[in-house]
Amino acid sequence: MVKGKITGLSVKDVRFPTSLGQHGSDAMHTDPDYSAAYVVIETDAEDAIKGYGLTFTLGKGTEIVVCAVKALSHLVVGRNLEDIVANFRDFYRQLTSDGQLRWIGPEKGVVHLATAAVLNAVWDLWAKQEQKPLWKLLVYMTPEQLVSCIDFRYITDVLTEAQALEILQNGKQRQEAREEHMVKHGYPAYTTSCAWLGYSDNQLQKLCADALKEGWTRFKVKVGADLQDDIRRCKLIRDMIGHDNELMLDANQRWDVNEAISWVKELAVFKPLWIEEPTSPDDILGHGTISKALAPLGIGVATGEQCHNRVMFKQFLQARALQYLQIDSCRLGSVNENLSVLLMAKKFNIPVCPHAGGVGLCELVQHLIIFDYISVSGSLEKRIQDILLK
Ligand SMILES: C[C@H](O)[C@@H](O)[C@@H](O)[C@H](O)C(=O)O
Numbered sequence: 001m002v003k004g005k006i007t008g009l010s011v012k013d014v015r016f017p018t019s020l021g022q023h024g025s026d027a028m029h030t031d032p033d034y035s036a037a038y039v040v041i042e043t044d045a046e047d048a049i050k051g052y053g054l055t056f057t058l059g060k061g062t063e064i065v066v067c068a069v070k071a072l073s074h075l076v077v078g079r080n081l082e083d084i085v086a087n088f089r090d091f092y093r094q095l096t097s098d099g100q101l102r103w104i105g106p107e108k109g110v111v112h113l114a115t116a117a118v119l120n121a122v123w124d125l126w127a128k129q130e131q132k133p134l135w136k137l138l139v140y141m142t143p144e145q146l147v148s149c150i151d152f153r154y155i156t157d158v159l160t161e162a163q164a165l166e167i168l169q170n171g172k173q174r175q176e177a178r179e180e181h182m183v184k185h186g187y188p189a190y191t192t193s194c195a196w197l198g199y200s201d202n203q204l205q206k207l208c209a210d211a212l213k214e215g216w217t218r219f220k221v222k223v224g225a226d227l228q229d230d231i232r233r234c235k236l237i238r239d240m241i242g243h244d245n246e247l248m249l250d251a252n253q254r255w256d257v258n259e260a261i262s263w264v265k266e267l268a269v270f271k272p273l274w275i276e277e278p279t280s281p282d283d284i285l286g287h288g289t290i291s292k293a294l295a296p297l298g299i300g301v302a303t304g305e306q307c308h309n310r311v312m313f314k315q316f317l318q319a320r321a322l323q324y325l326q327i328d329s330c331r332l333g334s335v336n337e338n339l340s341v342l343l344m345a346k347k348f349n350i351p352v353c354p355h356a357g358g359v360g361l362c363e364l365v366q367h368l369i370i371f372d373y374i375s376v377s378g379s380l381e382k383r384i385q386d387i388l389l390k
């Protein structure tokens with residue numbers, strides 16, 4: 001039973017000096033300080049349970065997201081949790097359609113990151129009051145309840161409410177067996193922590209050897225700044241992991257479209273599964289061109305960590321511009337918007353491989369992808385989740 005009126009919302013600017021060790025560095029973010037705008041909401045309920053939510057940021061940007069969270073808080077404080085979850089679609093709309101704040105979005109950029117942090121806290125509060133981990137709350141919601149959380153505005157040309165319901169109803173079939181599988185085996189994952197761009201070859205070798213020893217079988221390497229460095233590093237890692245293990249590349253938006261194609265062709269000998277964010281995250285048709293050019297080499301295009309919203313994902317899917325869809329628990333408008341993207345991916349039969357290279361993201365997004373397996377896609381084929389090693 002959900003209960004209580006939201007009586008307070010606070011937000012903290014939390015930063016870790018990861019840039020000192022070049023942890024998290026890539027071809028575009030050379031000095032990232034992993035950070036978060038961290039939201040806590042309180043209610044007047046006797047249980048005193050609080051909801052915790054965050055959005056991932058890098059250093060200075062956190063200041064601005066914190067301001068945006070404060071600007072949204074009047075839409076949250078004073079509301080009854082029961083009313084929010086009974087009509088979650090409306091609440092999502094109120095947060096994303098505020099007459100003054102939507103001008104600096106809409107549903108993108110700082111204001112959308114702030115929306116994600118606030119809504120993540122609301123979902124956390126709901127799951128805690130129900131005494132379930134978030135994935136289980138989602139798995140045990142009815143298809144009607146799930147659909148009532150989604151804002152279908154702008155996506156009904158590819159996914160109507162009725163179609164979403166049908167997918168979720170089908171997802172209920174043999175759901176118990178998939179839940180058991182998740183509890184026993186967990187979700188397949190790859191490590192992104194061995195080969196940040198600022199790491200030396202020695203460091204890369206050591207981390208890769210450690211990860212192999214721990215049983216990791218899939219590895220992501222940062223590329224995009226210097227072709228000769230990329231060739232050397234990819235060779236190093238491929239030689240270590242062999243051809244039974246999987247290699248993925250991530251360029252973090254470094255290239256123009258034609259440059260991406262020619263650069264990745266030079267790296268094709270290392271047989272990467274995908275090239276991630278080869279160009280601007282907004283260039284849907286550019287991703288389509290790259291996908292087409294690399295398909296004969298067996299290399300897919302992965303993107304999504306900086307894809308603003310469901311509308312962009314809709315177009316990526318319509319344009320067949322990605323082969324691996326990387327949802328992010330804090331870039332999209334929390335669980336609500338991620339649900340719509342999971343359902344669209346199912347409709348287009350595109351595997352979802354969540355992004356989680358950032359503080360808190362691994363912990364959050366695993367709930368969404370476990371739900372996806374149990375209740376939406378029902379498949380683990382070509383599906384792996386991003387994981388940071390401690
Ligand atoms: C700045 C960050 O570490 C990114 O490099 C990271 O999210 C990366 O793109 C990833 O896919 O994990």
Ligand SMILES: [Mg+2]
Pocket residue numbers: 250252276277305355357
């Ligand atoms: Mg990435």
